[in-house]
Amino acid sequence: MNIIIQNAPYLLKAAGNTLWLSAVSLGISLIFGTAVGVLAAFRFWPVVILNQIGVYSVRGIPLLVVLYFIYFSLPLIRVDIDPYSTAVIGLSLYFTFFISEVVRGAVISIPRGQIDAGKSIGLSFWSRVRLVILPIASRTAIPPLINVAIILVKGTSYASVISAWELTTASTEVAQRTIAPFQVYGFALFLYFVICFALTSLARSAERRLGFQH
Amino acid sequence: MPKLRIRGLRKSFGDLEVLRGVDLEVESGEVLAIIGASGSGKSTMLRCINILEDYDHGTIEVDGEPVGYTVDTNGNRRKRRERENELLRTRVGMVFQSFNLFPHLRAIENVTLGPIHVKGESRADATARGRELLAKVGLEKKTHEHVANLSGGQQQRVAIARALAMNPSLMLFDEVTSALDPELVGEVLQVMRSLAEEGMTMLVVTHEMHFARDVADRMVFFADGTIVEEGVPRDLIDRPRDERLQRFMRRFSAIS
Amino acid sequence: MNAFARQLAYLFPRLLPGLWIALELAIIAIVVAAIAGLGLALLRNCRWTWIRWLVAAYVEVLRDTPLLVQMFFFFFGLPLLGLQLSPFQAAALSLATQHAAFFAEVYRGGFQSVSRRHKEAAKALGMGYWKTLRLVTLPLAVIRTLPAISNELVQIVKDTSVASTIAVMELTLQARTLAEQTAATSLAFVAVAIYYLVITGFITVGMRALEQRLRFAE
Numbered sequence: 001m002n003i004i005i006q007n008a009p010y011l012l013k014a015a016g017n018t019l020w021l022s023a024v025s026l027g028i029s030l031i032f033g034t035a036v037g038v039l040a041a042f043r044f045w046p047v048v049i050l051n052q053i054g055v056y057s058v059r060g061i062p063l064l065v066v067l068y069f070i071y072f073s074l075p076l077i078r079v080d081i082d083p084y085s086t087a088v089i090g091l092s093l094y095f096t097f098f099i100s101e102v103v104r105g106a107v108i109s110i111p112r113g114q115i116d117a118g119k120s121i122g123l124s125f126w127s128r129v130r131l132v133i134l135p136i137a138s139r140t141a142i143p144p145l146i147n148v149a150i151i152l153v154k155g156t157s158y159a160s161v162i163s164a165w166e167l168t169t170a171s172t173e174v175a176q177r178t179i180a181p182f183q184v185y186g187f188a189l190f191l192y193f194v195i196c197f198a199l200t201s202l203a204r205s206a207e208r209r210l211g212f213q214h
Numbered sequence: 215m216p217k218l219r220i221r222g223l224r225k226s227f228g229d230l231e232v233l234r235g236v237d238l239e240v241e242s243g244e245v246l247a248i249i250g251a252s253g254s255g256k257s258t259m260l261r262c263i264n265i266l267e268d269y270d271h272g273t274i275e276v277d278g279e280p281v282g283y284t285v286d287t288n289g290n291r292r293k294r295r296e297r298e299n300e301l302l303r304t305r306v307g308m309v310f311q312s313f314n315l316f317p318h319l320r321a322i323e324n325v326t327l328g329p330i331h332v333k334g335e336s337r338a339d340a341t342a343r344g345r346e347l348l349a350k351v352g353l354e355k356k357t358h359e360h361v362a363n364l365s366g367g368q369q370q371r372v373a374i375a376r377a378l379a380m381n382p383s384l385m386l387f388d389e390v391t392s393a394l395d396p397e398l399v400g401e402v403l404q405v406m407r408s409l410a411e412e413g414m415t416m417l418v419v420t421h422e423m424h425f426a427r428d429v430a431d432r433m434v435f436f437a438d439g440t441i442v443e444e445g446v447p448r449d450l451i452d453r454p455r456d457e458r459l460q461r462f463m464r465r466f467s468a469i470s
Numbered sequence: 471m472n473a474f475a476r477q478l479a480y481l482f483p484r485l486l487p488g489l490w491i492a493l494e495l496a497i498i499a500i501v502v503a504a505i506a507g508l509g510l511a512l513l514r515n516c517r518w519t520w521i522r523w524l525v526a527a528y529v530e531v532l533r534d535t536p537l538l539v540q541m542f543f544f545f546f547g548l549p550l551l552g553l554q555l556s557p558f559q560a561a562a563l564s565l566a567t568q569h570a571a572f573f574a575e576v577y578r579g580g581f582q583s584v585s586r587r588h589k590e591a592a593k594a595l596g597m598g599y600w601k602t603l604r605l606v607t608l609p610l611a612v613i614r615t616l617p618a619i620s621n622e623l624v625q626i627v628k629d630t631s632v633a634s635t636i637a638v639m640e641l642t643l644q645a646r647t648l649a650e651q652t653a654a655t656s657l658a659f660v661a662v663a664i665y666y667l668v669i670t671g672f673i674t675v676g677m678r679a680l681e682q683r684l685r686f687a688e
Contacts, residue, residue, distance in 0.1 A: 057667070059624065059674075060624070060628075060663075060666055060667040060670040060671060061666050061667060062629070062631035062642065062666060064631045064642055065631060065645070065659055065662055065663055066663075068642070068645070068646060068649070068659050069656050069659035069660065069663070072649050072656035072658075073655075076655060154535070154536040154537070157536035157537075157539055158538060158632075161635055168536070168538060168539055168542075171539065171542070175542070175546060181542065181543070181546035181547045181550065182543070182547040182550055185539055185542050185543040185546065186543065186547070188539050189531075189539055189540065189543060192534065192535045192539060193534045195534075196533075196535065197530065197534045200530070200534060264594060266593060266594060296599075297598070300596045300597065301596065302596075303593065303594055303596035304595070304596035307594075308594040310587070310590070310591065314587040314588060314590060315591070316588060316591070316592075316606055317588075317686065318609045318610055318613060318684075318686075327605060331597070331601055332595060332596045332601065360686040362686050373591075376595070377594075377595075380595060380596070
C-alpha cells in the first residue's frame with residue numbers, strides 16, 4: 001500500500017498526460033471524422049471511397065500495428081518528432097474512421113422529412129447542415145461517440161510501446177523500480193477505470209436524456 | 215368428475231384486482247366459449263389454468279389434481295413446486311393470440327420439440343405423429359417450411375398442432391383468431407371445430423360469435439373480473455339478460 | 471514498385487510462424503471467452519443479488535480498463551502470488567478474461583431480445599428453465615447477436631497483437647523484429663497488416679454468410 005501512496009503523485013501526473021493525449025487525439029479525430037462522415041453521408045464519392053478504405057483498414061488492423069507503422073515510417077521520410085506527437089498522429093488517424101462511421105450513420109438516419117422541411121423554408125446547403133442535420137445527428141451520435149472516446153482512452157496505453165510517456169509507461173517504470181507490479185499496475189488499472197467509468201456513466205445518462213431513438 | 219373445476223379464483227396485479235372470484239366447472243368433452251370486454255379477466259383466468267400466472271386465492275383443479283397451489287383441510291395454501299407445474303402443463307395445451315411459434319425451427323420441428331424434449335419420445339415417433347397432426351390441420355405440404363414463410367392462418371394451425379402433439383386432455387384457446395386477417399380466420403376455426411367434434415375439452419376465449427353459437431356447448435360472459443352470465447350460447451347471444459351483456463352484444467349485431 | 475513487391479515477398483513467409491501463434495492464441499481465447507461469457511451472462515439472472523452485482527462489476531471493470539495494462543498485471547503480477555505463467559499463457563489468460571466480459575454483454579443483449587412470447591410458448595409446453603434456455607432462448611439469442619459476435623471474434627484476433635508487448639512471438643512482434651533487423655523497416659508492418667486484414671476478412675465474410683443462412687429466425 002505504501003508503494004502506491006509513495007508513487008501516486010508520479011502516476012497521477014502520468015494519468016494527466018494520458019488525459020491530455022486522449023483529449024488532443026479525440027479532438028482531431030472528431031474534426032476530421034465528422035467532416036468525412038458528413039461528406040460520406042452525402043455520397044460525395046471521393047470521400048466515400050476514402051471512408052470505405054479507412055473503415056475497412058481500421059476494422060481489420062490492430063491499433064498497435066498502425067502505431068508501430070507510423071513510428072517506424074516517420075524517420076524514413078526524415079520527420080523527426082517526439083513519440084508523444086507520433087502517438088497523437090496514430091491515434092487521430094485510427095479513430096477518425098471510427099468517428100466517421102458513427103457520424104455517417106447518424107446523418108443517414110435523419111428522416112427525409114426534416115431535410116425536406118429545411119429545403120422548403122429556403123435554407124442553403126450549409127445552413128441545412130449547420131441548423132438541421134448536425135443538431136439532429138448529434139443526438140443520435142453522442143452515446144456511440146462517447147463509447148469511441150472510451151476505446152480511445154484505452155488505446156492511449158499503446159503509446160507506451162512507442163515510448164511516449166503516459167500512464168502505462170510510467171507504471172512500467174515504477175513497477176520495475178519497486179518490484180511491486182501487482183500494486184502498481186493495479187493502481188494504474190484503477191486510474192484508467194475511474195476515467196473510463198466516468199465516461200461510461202456519461203454515455204448512459206446521455207442515452208437516457210437524449211431519448212434513445214431507434 | 216369435471217375435467218376442470220375453478221372455485222373462488224382471485225387475482226390482482228398490484229393494486230388492480232383482475233379476477234374477483236370466479237367459479238367454473240367444465241365437463242370432459244365440453245366446449246366452453248368465453249366472451250367479454252378486454253380487461254375483464256378472461257385471458258388472465260386462462261393463463262392461471264396452466265400456471266403461466268400465479269393466482270392469489272381460490273382453487274383450480276384439472277382432472278381432480280390441484281393446479282399451482284394445494285390447500286389442505288385447515289385452509290393452508292402451499293405453492294406447488296415448479297416441476298409439478300411443468301408436468302401439469304404437458305396435460306393442458308395452450309394456443310396463443312400471437313402464435314408464438316419458435317422462429318428458428320421449421321413447422322415439423324416446432325411440433326416435435328415438446329414430445330421429444332419434454333416427454334422423451336423418440337425422434338422417429340414424434341416426427342411420425344407430428345406429420346399426422348400437421349396433416350390433420352391441413353398442412354401436410356408445409357411440414358418442412360420455416361415458420362416465417364407461412365401465412366398467419368397457417369402459423370396458427372401449426373401452433374394448434376404443436377399443442378396437440380403433447381396429447382393434452384384440455385385445450386385452452388386465447389383469442390386465437392384475433393390477430394389474423396379476416397380471410398384466414400376460417401381455416402383456423404375449421405380446425406377447432408373438428409377438434410371439438412372429436413370430443414376434446416376446450417376453453418375458447420373468442421370474439422367469433424358465429425363459431426361460439428355453432429360449436430360451443432356452453433358460453434360464459436366475463437365482466438369486471440367475474441362470470442356474470444352463463445348458459446347455452448344461443449341464449450346469451452339472442453336473449454342476453456345482464457345489462458352489460460346486452461351492451462356487449464349490441465356491438466356485435468352492429469357488425470354482423 | 472518492384473522493390474516493394476520483392477520486399478513483401480521476402481517478408482510474408484517470415485511472418486508465418488507468428489501467424490500460427492496468433493491464431494492459436496486467438497482460438498484459445500475465443501473458446502474460453504465464449505463459454506465463460508455465457509456462464510457470466512447466465513449468472514446475471516441469479517437469485518442472489520450479490521452474485522449479480524459481482525458479475526456486473528467484473529464486466530464493468532474489464533470493459534473500462536486497457537487490455538495492455540491487464541496483460542502486464544497478469545504477466546508481472548501473478549508470479550508474486552506464486553503463479554508462474556509463460557508469456558503465451560499470460561496472454562491467453564488476459565485475452566480470455568477481458569473478452570469473457572464482452573461476450574457476456576453480447577449474450578445479455580441477445581437474451582433480452584428474445585421475446586417473452588417465445589419463452590412463454592415453451593413454458594406452456596411444460597418446459598423447465600434449462601430446457602427452455604437450451605432449446606429456445608439460447609439459439610435465438612445467438613442468431614440475433616451474430617453481428618455482435620462477429621465483431622467480438624475480429625476484435626480478439628486484433629487484440630492478439632497486444633501479446634507482443636510481453637514477448638509472445640506472434641504476428642506483431644514478428645513484424646517488429648523484422649522491422650528492426652532488416653532493411654524492410656516499416657514495410658514489415660504493411661505486410662503484417664495485410665495478414666491481419668486477410669484473417670479478419672475471412673471471419674467477417676464467413677459470419678455474414680452464416681447470418682444470411684440463418685435469416686429465417688429473425
